[in-house]
Amino acid sequence: MAMESLRQFLVALSAAAAVGFVSIIFVLRWVLHYKEGLAWDGGLAEFNWHPVLIVSGFIFLQGIAIIVYRLPWTWQCSKLMMKFIHAGLNLVAFIFAVISMVAVFDFHNAAKIPNMYSLHSWLGLIAVILYCLQLVLGVGMYLIPITPVSWRAAFMPLHVFSGLLLFASVIAVALMGITEKLIFGLSNPKYKDSPPEAIFVNVLGVLLVVFGALILWIATRPAWKRPSDQIxxxxxxxxxxxxxxxxxxxxxxxxxxxxxxxxxxxxxxxxxxxxxxx
Ligand code: HEM
Ligand code: HEM
Incomplete structure (x- = not known):
């Protein structure tokens, strides 16, 4: 990578990491300071695991998983090792997402709130299911050695496209969830009266969009792609x-x-x- 290109890469990477970390701190402050905290008791503190695990796992870890191949200092590591790291991080992100689903369903059942009525919940569940499919197909195509090379090559553009689409969709679904929660959760003063919690969590939403944009930028620059093993x-x-x-x-x-x-x-x-x- 040329020096100037490397410098730009490091700026983009540092910005993504910083915005990602700040987003995690924001979601923790939201649930610990403004909300009921974290617990596994069927109540609102159990619901709070839902946004925390989504932001730290399904958004942050997935974002990092997507760009690991592009870190220049990993180019001397074997491709197989990088595949394990990419797949492993995506697997951990998926596990976080599943636990966050269990938290919100458990909370709804305990509080006798209906399940799966909102557009947020529909698109959210679809995203988790397709993410699982992406994970299984990724392992099948790129980790299992018997998969024909021609299949691997033919599937790669689809793998990259669906991976990026899923990542962007997950952020969109999270923004819907955040908006719902602010409308449901703020009563006195209401959301429309812009209490400090509303402003704070709106900023969290903006941070998630910026994080998403930075990851998508890094993952789509041809000059920052991992060079082939041959070269x-x-x-x-x-x-x-x-x-x-x-x-x-x-x-x-x-x-x-x-x-x-x-x-x-x-x-x-x-x-x-x-x-x-x-
Ligand atoms: C509910 C998925 C992010 C807030 C749900 C439900 C699902 C879901 C499947 C339905 C649970 C049920 O019917 O029992 C997701 C996914 C997310 C995500 C996949 C990540 C992309 C968030 C975030 C928040 C949030 C960041 C912010 C607080 C809510 C709220 C509900 C809910 C308030 C209850 C109301 C409803 O069912 O729409 N979520 N969620 N979600 N989620 Fe999320
Ligand atoms: C590349 C997403 C699972 C193998 C990519 C890229 C994305 C992506 C967006 C493009 C990255 C880039 O151009 O730098 C995902 C998502 C997954 C997932 C969201 C899980 C839900 C897997 C799994 C494997 C895998 C389980 C198995 C090893 C690969 C390979 C590349 C790749 C070999 C090409 C890397 C390169 O161009 O050098 N993935 N992936 N992926 N992924 Fe995945």
Missing amino acids: LHILHTNGGGEDNTKVGPALSQLSDGADAETSGDVRRRNNKLDDQTN
């Missing part, structure tokens, strides 16, 4: 010189503007090849 191999054996650990600088030479005509071609060709072998 990394070439760098290790030829371009990397004596010090095999210096993949980063060597790579930056390769993709550096002017003199990179040929190596750019090599890289493009190899990325194509890579898409077939991943």
Whole structure:
């Protein structure tokens, strides 16, 4: 990665991490300071696990899972290891989402509130089910060694598209949930009177959108994509010189503007090849 591109990547990554952390702090402050706290008692404190686990797991961890391949310092790790990290983080995000579902259903049943009446709950449950499908298909396609290479290549654009669509949808569903909760939960003063809690949680919603935008930006820049294993191999054996650990600088030479005509071609060709072998 060229130096300037690396700098931009680090800015985007730091911004995403910072906004993600602040979102988690906001949701914790919401439930611990403005709301009833956290407990597993069938009451409102049990409901509160719902937003906490969604923001920390289904949004933050999923966002990180999506961009792990793009961290330049992991390019010297094997692709298989990165697949395990990508799949593992997505699995943990899914587990958080499931526990958050159990919390809200349990709360509704204990309080005799009907289930699945809102658009939020419909789209939310659909997102969780499709996320599970994405996870199962991801393992089937890219972790099980017997899956034909041609299937892997054909499925990759769909995997990336559905992954990004799911991530964006999860944030949209969370915004609906936040709005519902503010309308239901604020009575004296009401939501329309803009009490401090309403302002605070509106800001949380904005932060989630910004986090989503940063992750989508990072995950869609072609220049920040993990180079193919073939090109990394070439760098290790030829371009990397004596010090095999210096993949980063060597790579930056390769993709550096002017003199990179040929190596750019090599890289493009190899990325194509890579898409077939991943
Ligand atoms: C209810 C999913 C995020 C607030 C529900 C229900 C589901 C669900 C399936 C229905 C439970 C039932 O019928 O018993 C999701 C998903 C989310 C998400 C997948 C993440 C994308 C949030 C967030 C909040 C929230 C961040 C903010 C507080 C609520 C509220 C209810 C609820 C107030 C009860 C009212 C209703 O059923 O619509 N959620 N939720 N949700 N959720 Fe979420
Ligand atoms: C790439 C999402 C599960 C294997 C991607 C990308 C997204 C994504 C958005 C594009 C990343 C990029 O271009 O940098 C998801 C979601 C999952 C999931 C939301 C879970 C619900 C899995 C699983 C595997 C897997 C279980 C199995 C190992 C891959 C591979 C790539 C990829 C091999 C290509 C990486 C590259 O271009 O270098 N995934 N994924 N995914 N994913 Fe997943």
